[in-house]
Amino acid sequence: MKSIRILDSTLRDGMHAVSHQLTPAQMAIVAAKLDEAGVDSIEVGHGDGLGGSSCQYGFSRAPEAEYYQAVAQVLTKTRLAVLLIPGIGTVEDLEMAMAHGVKTVRVATHVTEADTGEQHIKFAKAHGLEAIGFLMMSHKAPPAKVLEQAKLFASYGADIVYVTDSAGAMLPADVAARISLVAGALSIPVGFHAHNNLGLAVGNTLAAIAAGATIVDASVCGLGAGAGNTQLEVLTAVLDKAGYHTGVDLYKVMDLAKDVVEKLMHRPQTVNTDALAIGYAGAYGSFLLHSRRAAERFGVDSRDILLELGRRQTVGGQEDLIIDVAIELAKQRNSSL
């Protein structure tokens, strides 16, 4: 039976869906149950990773260190991971996270900018961490470019490289093309992180595994940016039926979803019109709530904002452009009245 490693991102990507407002105590409850359910690794922190708690991305409910402390205390077997986007998070932030029990760092760069993660991967390896290169917005680059960038991460010493469908914009064939090329060319494991904006997160994750991915992300109730991530409970059941071993106890993650995470959610995690617009336009997953707020403030349609952001080829970190686009759309509307 082939083993698939599961990395749960409920307590990091899921923070986007609750405006980064989970408390350390709430995270500790969820983390303890993920640990008990046998989930291999969990990622924790602000939705934008280390250093993300800011005016630009929204403040977390508590200081970052408190989240890592609270979660590290309850873990017995599960590995604690953080996300670091170079430029938002720093090596100093990573040192703080390490001091609080973090064992894995995912260095997340735009799919064409792996070089911006070199020092972070090398620092992580020099300090005994597991280092993962995380190529965001992988739909924006053809498979050969994704491979070129994955090779860069491998050359810096990354233990794993991820193809990341940040916008939930890929079809199964897009996923398979990228993963099979990277997995065929590299000797390190390849991972896949999905978003459900086109309703394809579980299917795309299966396509990734069939193409050679051996580590995949999921989150309880699918909690995550946009339409959310691959739903952990569903993926656990599907992988079991497909004959893969994940080590995850299905009933325990089902109970965690129903008894705990559903109660923490601010809204049901569905493919609503804005989330669908993100997947259709290929815009950044975490732009959803920011675009909705800008749409309300300037009286424009949030789908128009998201489609325009997709047309402009915006990348993660350009949240400030959302307001600019909303203002321009409002001006265009006013001048056509």
Ligand SMILES: CC[C@H](O)CC(=O)C(=O)O
């Ligand atoms: C803003 C960081 C982003 O949420 C990372 C991620 O999960 C993705 O690109 O999908």
Ligand SMILES: [Mn+2]
């Ligand atoms: Mn994500």
